[in-house]
Amino acid sequence: xxxxxxxxxxxxxxxxxxxxxxxxxxxxxxxxxxxxxxxxxxxxxxxxxxxxxxxxxxxxxxxxxxxxxxxxxxxxxxxxxxxxxxxxxxxxxxxxxxxxxxxxxxxxxxxxxxxxxxxxxxxxxxxxxxxxxxxxxxxxxxxxxxxxxxxxxxxxxxxxxxxxxxxxxxxxxxxxxxxxxxxxxxxxxxxx
Numbered sequence: 001x002x003x004x005x006x007x008x009x010x011x012x013x014x015x016x017x018x019x020x021x022x023x024x025x026x027x028x029x030x031x032x033x034x035x036x037x038x039x040x041x042x043x044x045x046x047x048x049x050x051x052x053x054x055x056x057x058x059x060x061x062x063x064x065x066x067x068x069x070x071x072x073x074x075x076x077x078x079x080x081x082x083x084x085x086x087x088x089x090x091x092x093x094x095x096x097x098x099x100x101x102x103x104x105x106x107x108x109x110x111x112x113x114x115x116x117x118x119x120x121x122x123x124x125x126x127x128x129x130x131x132x133x134x135x136x137x138x139x140x141x142x143x144x145x146x147x148x149x150x151x152x153x154x155x156x157x158x159x160x161x162x163x164x165x166x167x168x169x170x171x172x173x174x175x176x177x178x179x180x181x182x183x184x185x186x187x188x189x190x191x192x
């Protein structure tokens with residue numbers, strides 16, 4: 001037992017020396033140990049806790065909008081209307097298209113818009129314009145009472161002439177009788 005006590009004392013001294021050696025090797029460890037053992041005298045600046053930023057409310061709404069669909073214009077030939085003349089046969093009517101959107105709002109501001117439905121609620125009606133194709137009768141100014149057409153040759157209808165154009169009389173000669181319609185020279189042609 002006498003030997004045991006000096007051995008324990010030697011081990012205890014070695015352990016104390018080893019701990020001191022470790023602190024000498026690592027000054028940071030030593031300062032950490034000291035810092036943790038002694039209270040800090042430097043005061044840290046006061047921290048101000050920032051108020052939490054409010055999260056904007058997010059909501060979705062369904063929004064519908066109507067859009068005008070323009071009408072088209074169709075032109076059709078009309079043989080009862082003089083050539084070059086036009087007349088509106090049917091007025092055009094614009095159509096309506098209804099668009100439905102899903103709109104996302106964040107903090108009162110629209111942030112996203114998505115088209116979810118498109119419906120034609122009223123179809124457009126085309127405007128129809130009649131365009132005249134009827135040839136205007138051009139009459140020779142040398143005759144009155146009936147329209148003597150302007151042609152390479154005109155004869156009295158029902159007579160012996162071979163045309164190509166004919167006139168139903170009686171016709172008064174007011175200028176030159178260029179088609180020789182007044183055979184008897186009394187001023188009235190195609191009267192017999």
